[in-house]
Amino acid sequence: MQIEVILNGKEVVLDVKEDELLADTLRAHRLHSVRKGCNTTCCGLCTVWVDGRPVLSCATLSVRVQHKQITTMEGVSEDAEEFARILVSEGADQCGFCNPGFIMTVLAMKNELHNPTEEEIIHYLTGNLCRCTGYMGQLRAVKKYLGVA
Ligand code: FES
Numbered sequence: 547m548q549i550e551v552i553l554n555g556k557e558v559v560l561d562v563k564e565d566e567l568l569a570d571t572l573r574a575h576r577l578h579s580v581r582k583g584c585n586t587t588c589c590g591l592c593t594v595w596v597d598g599r600p601v602l603s604c605a606t607l608s609v610r611v612q613h614k615q616i617t618t619m620e621g622v623s624e625d626a627e628e629f630a631r632i633l634v635s636e637g638a639d640q641c642g643f644c645n646p647g648f649i650m651t652v653l654a655m656k657n658e659l660h661n662p663t664e665e666e667i668i669h670y671l672t673g674n675l676c677r678c679t680g681y682m683g684q685l686r687a688v689k690k691y692l693g694v695a
Pocket residue numbers: 581582583584585586587588589590591592593602603604605
């Protein structure tokens with residue numbers, strides 16, 4: 547079947563199967579920032595935005611996003627690069643496999659929360675796992691990016 551969506555600002559028609567997951571649809575569309583890790587809603591690697599809110603694309607049927615706005619990291623590359631530079635400066639970039647999903651969550655947080663506390667930041671990021679960094683560098687980077695360091 548076909549679905550119409552606005553993908554990174556452009557109207558597109560996508561061919562999808564009824565049981566196809568959004569992560570697979572987006573990767574088939576060459577949006578390789580969308581990563582898959584656990585496939586069980588535990589790691590956050592597959593985070594994209596649907597109508598501006600972060601969702602787990604490994605747990606979202608593509609047919610459910612008909613007529614919605616889908617944003618991947620490719621669609622917010624300038625903001626993503628700005629935050630990625632801060633991540634690197636804080637030593638919070640190691641294997642980098644988790645970065646796209648993590649960055650999409652942080653950019654969504656910047657849009658949603660104003661002057662969040664450290665507890666609110668940690669709570670917002672609960673669904674994004676990183677096996678490499680120990681989180682403290684990431685937390686410093688997020689606070690710097692949000693201007694609450
Ligand atoms: S791959 Fe979607 S949460 Fe892990």
